[in-house]
Amino acid sequence: MAEYETGGESLAGRVALVTGAGRGLGRAHAMALAAAGAAVVVNDISVSVDGTTAEEYDLATRTVAEIVAAGGKAFADRSDVSCFRGAATAVRCALENFGGLDIVVNNAGIFTGTGVGELSQEELERCLAVNVIGSAGTVRAAFEHMRGRRYGRVVNTISEAGLRTGCHAGAAYAAAKAALWGLTMALSDEAAPYGITVNAVSPGARTRMSGAHLDRDGSDLDLAPEHVSRVVLALVAEAAADVTGRVVHAAGGEVREYRLRREADSPLVRRVNGQEDHGCRS
Structure with a gap:
């Protein structure tokens, strides 16, 4: 699995669940986790990018076959995580087939x-059901097991569309991804006493979801999903026990951290306070 060399610590003995892992970013994450030694539950229901149409192939089984052929351990799960019941079924798949669950990647x-x-x-x-309820429901089910073991790693997937202007991604998608920022912050607080970390990754990668947008922008960056998977591996590592409630943007091999903070002195604050003319725009 040379394409997915981890360059970091081993995850041997760990069990990971990756939702939406049949292709694109999810597949890359599953492959990377398996290459690092984790047993991986590959969850995917094989639907179109808008969630309305069934795909021709069983994508979960296809990804599992790739992992197993490369010497890794994986199991296919086809639960629909857009409801709490389906999310709990995906978690139960990990517990029943691999005896535990240490890592959840909500992709x-x-x-x-x-x-x-x-x-x-x-x-x-x-859109909210798959992106937000799916993430919340999967963590809800996983927490019961993780709290008892006082260990866990959770990585949610947000998007710059929910963090800044200029992405033109549509109201539903942007709202869903912004909601995941709040979910990540709240879950990190709740999980901290139990040795569980909760972080989020904001990916910049060429996938079926982003391809058309990138083509319109004429981007020539190397936006391979594997660059994002490297960051996911860092966030789920044993050594990342002190990293929680953080949002990391990864694209083209570059890594940035998103931070949200209040400012007492900004052009807008001064304008609201009547200290600056209305020509200011910042």
């Missing part, structure tokens, strides 16, 4: 780029 997500004027309630609910 499953769907995309709708619909503007708010054309957005239907059904589209919004579907």
